Amino acid sequence: MMKPRAEQPKILISCYYKKSVKGENIVNRHAFAYQISGSLIVQDGREKVIFQPGDFRFNVRNKLAKFVKQPAENDAFRSLSLQFDVETLREFANEHHLFAEGNPNSPPSFKLKNHPLLQNFVDSLQHSLPYFSDGNSELVKLKLKEALIVLLKVQPELKNILFDFQTPGKINLKAFMEKSFRFNLSLSRFAYLTGRSISAFKRDFEKEFTKTPAKWLQQRRLDEAYYLLKEKNLKTTEVYTEVGFEDLSHFSFIFKKHFGINPSHINQ
Structure with missing residues (x-):
């Protein structure tokens, strides 16, 4: 090999x-x-x-x-x-x-x-x-x-x-995720940066948030998107990447499914 x-x-x-x-x-x-x-x-x-x-x-x-x-x-x-x-x-x-x-x-x-x-x-x-x-x-x-x-x-x-060659140590999961949810990373990368194996990350996450990482991340990103659209008057095209989505049409579909309204109609 x-x-x-x-x-x-x-x-x-x-x-x-x-x-x-x-x-x-x-x-x-x-x-x-x-x-x-x-x-x-x-x-x-x-x-x-x-x-x-x-x-x-x-x-x-x-x-x-x-x-x-x-x-x-x-x-x-x-x-x-x-x-x-x-x-x-x-x-x-x-x-x-x-x-x-x-x-x-x-x-x-x-x-x-x-x-x-x-x-x-x-x-x-x-x-x-x-x-x-x-x-x-x-x-x-x-x-x-x-x-x-x-x-x-x-x-x-x-x-x-x-000259600090250590891998990331185990850190406070809640504080890290509240700061980092906007980043579109795989769960394995989130786990590594919090100093955990993927299994320990999932276990600690559900204990802390009572949701799976995927469900919590989607909910948190959508809530942040709604806030930016409603309170900051940002455009949909400015918001979707800001909160961790890669595709505008996928973001719009998920947003409407969750809130019952197109993101582009929030301030109309």
């Missing part, structure tokens, strides 16, 4: 000429990013952070977030990101005798300090990007290690995030 391919270190340029809304995403890797043009909106279910050109940000592994990439009026959305694979992080931690202390409760994406060291690093990197193709993994790894040195010089506390 073939072994799964190990994750590779990556340096990426993202470029969008039209607004891009990614309904939900699990941040699979720690990443250091620089906003070149356009803006990025990151929402975690409770808070919203906007990154403008010139901002440095850090994305935290195993966090849920929605991303909206917005091009500038006369320019594309462009960002540069360095994605840290676990192997490179472990190597660096061993080489420099670093380890995480504590377990900081970080948001999925946050701004880093504007610092000349960071600016010099990304300016240099942009000039040499053609050399960092997928076939140059060792060269990419060296650049990622250089980035780690710079990041830890600017914000030493990042070591508590970067």
